[in-house]
Amino acid sequence: MSNRRPLIAGNWKMNKLSADGLALAAGVAGRRRAQPDLPCDVLVCPPFTLLSEVAKAVAGSGVMVGAQDCHAKVSGAHTGDIAAAMLKDAGCGAVIVGHSERRTDHGETDAMVKAKAEAALAAGLMAVVCVGETLAERDAGRTFEVNRSQVQGSLPDGANAANTVIAYEPVWAIGTGRVATPEQAQDVHALIRAELAARLGAAEAAKMRILYGGSMKPDNAKALLALPDVDGGLIGGAALKVEDFWAIAEACA
Numbered sequence: 001m002s003n004r005r006p007l008i009a010g011n012w013k014m015n016k017l018s019a020d021g022l023a024l025a026a027g028v029a030g031r032r033r034a035q036p037d038l039p040c041d042v043l044v045c046p047p048f049t050l051l052s053e054v055a056k057a058v059a060g061s062g063v064m065v066g067a068q069d070c071h072a073k074v075s076g077a078h079t080g081d082i083a084a085a086m087l088k089d090a091g092c093g094a095v096i097v098g099h100s101e102r103r104t105d106h107g108e109t110d111a112m113v114k115a116k117a118e119a120a121l122a123a124g125l126m127a128v129v130c131v132g133e134t135l136a137e138r139d140a141g142r143t144f145e146v147n148r149s150q151v152q153g154s155l156p157d158g159a160n161a162a163n164t165v166i167a168y169e170p171v172w173a174i175g176t177g178r179v180a181t182p183e184q185a186q187d188v189h190a191l192i193r194a195e196l197a198a199r200l201g202a203a204e205a206a207k208m209r210i211l212y213g214g215s216m217k218p219d220n221a222k223a224l225l226a227l228p229d230v231d232g233g234l235i236g237g238a239a240l241k242v243e244d245f246w247a248i249a250e251a252c253a
């Protein structure tokens with residue numbers, strides 16, 4: 001048991017139109033209101049189009065709203081992009097950066113992820129910085145090396161336990177139904193914490209939350225969340241249903 005407060009974060013990805021999305025947000029907010037003492041923080045990350053409305057729908061419930069990406073620059077000629085300050089303005093408290101789908105679909109490098117995370121911090125948002133190895137990298141015995149170098153390259157300057165969360169998401173476990181074993185997860189989480197200690201000092205690293213992501217579901221959440229260095233979850237598929245998402249939150253109790 002650590003004294004880090006777990007964070008249960010839902011990544012809705014490119015899902016939900018307004019009616020369904022607002023119903024999901026209202027459902028999560030209702031559960032949070034009904035169980036204010038559940039020992040975890042709760043974050044929902046809808047698509048950009050729903051951020052403002054979801055922020056209004058969950059206001060006062062204790063549920064935090066985050067976005068799934070931001071641009072590294074403050075403003076300017078970047079058609080189609082969204083600045084961190086705009087997310088804050090829309091009611092966000094956090095933003096996911098460096099999700100493997102963005103690293104793959106948009107060629108995001110560690111340097112780009114770091115710049116985005118720094119933009120998030122500058123705007124007063126909490127950065128959820130994602131790292132994780134592919135199956136080929138794991139099979140080649142490169143899991144530790146890849147995660148270490150992604151943390152080194154993606155961690156924003158100015159990171160501390162209050163403004164930054166790391167999400168370890170093995171790419172082979174995202175959306176596949178194939179979850180990391182508790183041992184696989186703990187090994188990488190411990191490695192990440194050691195890397196954070198080297199960068200930020202042991203005391204700050206001991207306070208920083210490291211989430212697991214990759215096919216976390218109600219039936220496997222308890223075992224993952226009980227691991228010494230797992231401080232919550234970044235949840236995709238199971239975040240799209242109130243019952244499943246909340247069952248994972250309840251696994252923190």
Ligand code: PEP
Pocket residue numbers: 011013169173174175176177213214215216234235236237238
């Ligand atoms: C994710 O989107 O970050 C994720 C972990 O997805 P899933 O839970 O569906 O594997």
